[in-house]
Amino acid sequence: QAALVESGGGLVQAGGSLRLSCAASGRTVSRYAMGWFRQNPGNEREFVAAIAWNGGVTLYADSVKGRFTISRDNAKNTVYLQMNSLKPEDTAIYYCAARLYFTDLDPRKYDDWGQGTQVTVST
DSSP states (O other): OOEEEEEOOEEEETTOOEEEEEEEESSOOTTEEEEEEEEOTTSOOEEEEEEOTTSOOEEEOTTTTTTEEEEEEGGGTEEEEEEOSOOGGGOEEEEEEEEESSOOSOGGGOOEEOOOEEEEEEO
8 A cells, every 4th residue: 555645735815825745655656546635524525636647637626627736746756736726615634545547536446545634725
């Protein structure tokens, strides 16, 4: 299993930006699709974005299209989520996850998960 560690969360005003990072250790993630999900207490984990193992395919939730960008640097074993024009409804704990090769919107299809990083967007 890959150990995934998210960072970059924090408190930001509406309209601001944050860049989340997900660093993997224990194995290379170059063969893995990576996803970002978010969750608030009492709610199900929600798909945000995903990127295929070679970066050839990216998927986004409708709620973040045009504002968030997922990217990866396989040489650094790291995946990023650039979040711009943040809104209060983006407030959540953000998790990164890994699965072999291909992207998926279903969190149950992912095998490895990080511990999450809190993102709070104030009005």
